[in-house]
Amino acid sequence: MSAPELGAVGVDLSADALRALLVAAIEGCSVTVVENESPSGQRSLVLDHEHAVEAAIFLRDNSELRLDFCSNVTGVDWPDREVTEKVKVKKMVEGLEGATEQEVEETRKTLAPGYLEAVYHLFSMEKKHGPVILRLRTRDRAEGNHLPSLTPVWRSAEFQEREAFDLFGIVFDGHPDLRRILMWDEFADYPMRKDYVSPAEDEPVLDDGCLPGAEPGAEQGAADA
Amino acid sequence: MSRDLMMDATGNDERLAPTYGAGQHRLKAERESQILEVSIGPQHPSTHGVFRMDVKLDGERVVQLKPVFGYLHRNHEKIAENGSYLAAIPYTDRLDYLCSMTNNWGYTLAVETLAGITVPERAEYIRVIMAELTRFQNHAGLVGFLLQDMGASGTPLMYAFREREKILDLFEAVSGARMMCNYLRFGGVRVDCTPEWMKETRELVGVLPRFVDEFERLLRGNEILMARTQGVGVLPRELAVNAGVTGPMLRATGVNYDIRKVDRYGIYDRFKFRVPLGEHGDVYDRYMMRVLEMRESISILEQALKEIPEGPVQDPKTKLRGLRPKAGEAYGRIESPKGELGFYLISDGTMNPYRYRVRSPCLINLTILEDMCLGQSVADVVVTLGSVDIVMGEVDR
Amino acid sequence: MLGEGIVKGLFETARNFLGSYVDKDRLVTVQYPEERHPLPEAARNFPFLLYDGDDPEAGLRCVSCHICEKECPPRCIYIEKSTDKKPDFVGKPQFYPARFDIDVSVCMSCQICVEVCPFDAIRMDKEFELSTDDRFGGLMWTKKELSKPNEYYQKIHPVEAAETDARRAEDVEKAKAKAAAAAAAKAAEVAKAAEAARADDEGAGKEPSKG
Ligand code: SF4
Numbered sequence: 003m004s005a006p007e008l009g010a011v012g013v014d015l016s017a018d019a020l021r022a023l024l025v026a027a028i029e030g031c032s033v034t035v036v037e038n039e040s041p042s043g044q045r046s047l048v049l050d051h052e053h054a055v056e057a058a059i060f061l062r063d064n065s066e067l068r069l070d071f072c073s074n075v076t077g078v079d080w081p082d083r084e085v086t087e088k089v090k091v092k093k094m095v096e097g098l099e100g101a102t103e104q105e106v107e108e109t110r111k112t113l114a115p116g117y118l119e120a121v122y123h124l125f126s127m128e129k130k131h132g133p134v135i136l137r138l139r140t141r142d143r144a145e146g147n148h149l150p151s152l153t154p155v156w157r158s159a160e161f162q163e164r165e166a167f168d169l170f171g172i173v174f175d176g177h178p179d180l181r182r183i184l185m186w187d188e189f190a191d192y193p194m195r196k197d198y199v200s201p202a203e204d205e206p207v208l209d210d211g212c213l214p215g216a217e218p219g220a221e222q223g224a225a226d227a
Numbered sequence: 228m229s230r231d232l233m234m235d236a237t238g239n240d241e242r243l244a245p246t247y248g249a250g251q252h253r254l255k256a257e258r259e260s261q262i263l264e265v266s267i268g269p270q271h272p273s274t275h276g277v278f279r280m281d282v283k284l285d286g287e288r289v290v291q292l293k294p295v296f297g298y299l300h301r302n303h304e305k306i307a308e309n310g311s312y313l314a315a316i317p318y319t320d321r322l323d324y325l326c327s328m329t330n331n332w333g334y335t336l337a338v339e340t341l342a343g344i345t346v347p348e349r350a351e352y353i354r355v356i357m358a359e360l361t362r363f364q365n366h367a368g369l370v371g372f373l374l375q376d377m378g379a380s381g382t383p384l385m386y387a388f389r390e391r392e393k394i395l396d397l398f399e400a401v402s403g404a405r406m407m408c409n410y411l412r413f414g415g416v417r418v419d420c421t422p423e424w425m426k427e428t429r430e431l432v433g434v435l436p437r438f439v440d441e442f443e444r445l446l447r448g449n450e451i452l453m454a455r456t457q458g459v460g461v462l463p464r465e466l467a468v469n470a471g472v473t474g475p476m477l478r479a480t481g482v483n484y485d486i487r488k489v490d491r492y493g494i495y496d497r498f499k500f501r502v503p504l505g506e507h508g509d510v511y512d513r514y515m516m517r518v519l520e521m522r523e524s525i526s527i528l529e530q531a532l533k534e535i536p537e538g539p540v541q542d543p544k545t546k547l548r549g550l551r552p553k554a555g556e557a558y559g560r561i562e563s564p565k566g567e568l569g570f571y572l573i574s575d576g577t578m579n580p581y582r583y584r585v586r587s588p589c590l591i592n593l594t595i596l597e598d599m600c601l602g603q604s605v606a607d608v609v610v611t612l613g614s615v616d617i618v619m620g621e622v623d624r
Numbered sequence: 625m626l627g628e629g630i631v632k633g634l635f636e637t638a639r640n641f642l643g644s645y646v647d648k649d650r651l652v653t654v655q656y657p658e659e660r661h662p663l664p665e666a667a668r669n670f671p672f673l674l675y676d677g678d679d680p681e682a683g684l685r686c687v688s689c690h691i692c693e694k695e696c697p698p699r700c701i702y703i704e705k706s707t708d709k710k711p712d713f714v715g716k717p718q719f720y721p722a723r724f725d726i727d728v729s730v731c732m733s734c735q736i737c738v739e740v741c742p743f744d745a746i747r748m749d750k751e752f753e754l755s756t757d758d759r760f761g762g763l764m765w766t767k768k769e770l771s772k773p774n775e776y777y778q779k780i781h782p783v784e785a786a787e788t789d790a791r792r793a794e795d796v797e798k799a800k801a802k803a804a805a806a807a808a809a810k811a812a813e814v815a816k817a818a819e820a821a822r823a824d825d826e827g828a829g830k831e832p833s834k835g
């Protein structure tokens with residue numbers, strides 16, 4: 003495979019170059035670049051579900067890239083959010099001389115659907131470069147919380163995908179042993195999601211009835227009666 | 228013997244079974260297949276904390292091993308996401324509670340990458356000194372614990388702790404606490420080291436080689452040690468790379484990957500040091516990696532203590548309280564004594580991190596625990612686990 | 625020879641054992657309650673509140689600004705602001721905490737509260753023998769238990785305290801100078817007004833007294 007993006011000296015690991023490489027190598031693969039405005043400048047690639055495993059194998063085995071080390075795998079929760087945008091619309095406005103068409107500015111509120119995201123940080127132990135950041139996004143946060151597992155490609159994802167399943171509720175299809183890892187098996191919720199309410203949080207810390215003053219008084223009353 | 232007795236008591240009489248609990252049923256079912264299921268831990272001195280391994284044994288051989296985590300889980304990541312960037316630093320101390328200085332560094336490095344903060348020269352040197360002292364005391368302690376797991380009760384551990392104590396005293400003198408140092412800040416370190424402290428550290432670093440020599444004389448060539456460690460818990464190189472094993476564990480298999488050399492974070496490119504590499508990937512190599520890395524740490528310490536310049540230790544432009552990095556994300560990683568410690572941060576422009584993630588070397592190094600232990604005896608499982616170097620505060624977070 | 629390594633190791637152990645009788649470096653333990661290692665100046669344990677002078681109520685430095693309460697990572701500080709004000713060390717009227725509690729069973733001795741306090745009001749103690757038989761009230765320290773005089777601070781952290789004291793003395797000097805300047809300006813104004821009044825009213829021979 004010819005790779006014009008790769009320089010003779012170093013390997014171009016920029017998100018754009020990798021995107022071009024992946025699109026050329028894997029038929030029908032759709033890759034989007036996610037920008038990063040912060041000084042770190044670490045941009046990432048969003049892969050589609052169908053070709054994610056294939057793309058991962060390509061990144062691992064390509065002789066120039068050799069991203070053989072999947073360092074960090076984690077989930078991110080992006081809940082539904084309201085997007086307000088100003089749009090110009092043409093409208094019939096009743097005026098003095100009858101109805102005329104005018105441009106009116108309207109604020110429109112749309113609900114951007116939320117999703118769960120799995121982020122993979124890849125490095126190369128052989129070539130000693132990196133990071134390359136991959137992202138996989140679920141369709142939604144409810145039933146569509148499935149993603150292809152990359153554990154068959156990088157074994158290091160095994161426990162970390164289990165953790166993302168445990169704490170975020172991302173189901174990795176193809177994972178050999180997808181169980182809860184940190185929470186106990188009977189636990190029902192996903193604690194790292196943004197809308198999770200921990201049971202202790204609604205209770206006041208100071209007056210939880212355990213402090214002296216609250217309890218003994220009540221006991222005393224009961225004893226008196 | 229007692230096991231058979233219990234099964235006779237419960238096995239024939241169905242009515243008695245419920246009072247004995249589910250465990251008896253399991254034993255009864257497995258007598259036919261000759262596979263014994265044993266739960267090692269969670270309260271077991273060799274598991275280095277509250278860690279459990281569900282082990283299936285065929286006689287003395289391990290046929291399956293499933294690590295069970297979560298006994299120390301406190302959702303450190305959620306706690307940090309609910310607090311400010313500054314408030315997360317004392318919590319990072321409690322990840323790997325033997326190496327709070329390097330944990331601080333990993334986190335501050337990630338914040339510095341995220342917000343584009345620079346660190347003054349002197350602070351960089353202090354960080355290196357602290358990190359190498361931490362590495363030294365962690366490795367010394369680990370070697371002691373490993374030998375303790377092997378049955379060398381007490382002596383090596385106590386010798387290791389004697390030196391570790393002196394290093395912890397140094398930490399206390401500068402940061403105020405022996406283990407929960409909470410010393411590094413984004414943009415530098417919290418307080419400067421006094422000249423007296425520098426003098427004491429130089430004196431200590433002067434005697435550290437003597438300690439390593441003594442330690443090696445104590446154990447090098449010990450026939451029992453070699454018999455118990457050589458060829459035990461072998462980790463193949465390809466598997467180590469694919470499973471994301473890092474730190475001395477990885478280098479014991481012969482892969483030359485040290486983030487201090489690869490990323491050159493901080494000012495590690497200014498120091499001359501070698502990266503020790505193993506060959507066989509067994510417990511003995513892992514043990515030797517630690518001993519050799521202690522020597523390299525001493526050499527880095529000597530250079531850093533010689534070259535450290537005067538100057539400020541904190542970037543005055545950095546806002547510690549109420550830091551609001553620009554929206555974006557960053558991944559920062561360092562070579563902690565246990566392996567690659569990474570922090571992944573997403574900022575949404577507010578005072579709290581939107582996503583805060585710890586890439587814990589201890590947890591990921593345990594991925595291949597089963598592979599290393601299959602076919603070995605129970606006593607070797609304990610030694611193999613000891614050589615991975617885990618701290619449950621970081622495994623469970 | 626088999627066993628050579630073990631014998632070498634045992635020789636090392638023997639050296640350490642015998643050495644512990646002569647070498648201080650080889651005998652590092654102390655008999656704790658009778659004998660103690662001195663704590664370094666920077667040692668920290670739990671926070672306490674500082675007050676100036678003899679009266680813990682009047683001299684309390686805390687102005688109840690809630691900064692430490694918000695920054696404390698485990699949120700173990702509970703403050704209630706007073707409704708009235710009292711003068712602080714430079715004489716400016718300030719709020720004070722009507723209630724200041726620290727739950728030391730939650731506190732993790734991180735020193736963040738000390739770092740963020742802009743009024744030098746909270747500092748770290750070195751006291752560590754704090755066990756109590758009352759796990760609720762005994763570990764919820766109130767303002768009364770937390771307040772300690774500045775002399776105590778000077779005793780446990782001499783270098784730090786000297787620095788703080790110097791800074792505060794400077795502040796007092798500045799405040800005094802400012803007050804004096806203000807007073808002088810006011811006096812000048814009053815004098816000017818009087819001058820003007822006198823100019824207006826030549827008949828009055830009396831000098832107006834300084835306000
Ligand atoms: S030392 Fe830390 S935990 Fe304790 S009160 Fe201060 S800020 Fe809170």
Ligand code: SF4
Pocket residue numbers: 685686687688689690691692693703740741742743744745746
């Ligand atoms: S101790 Fe300091 S930071 Fe806390 S409320 Fe009082 S003045 Fe404010």
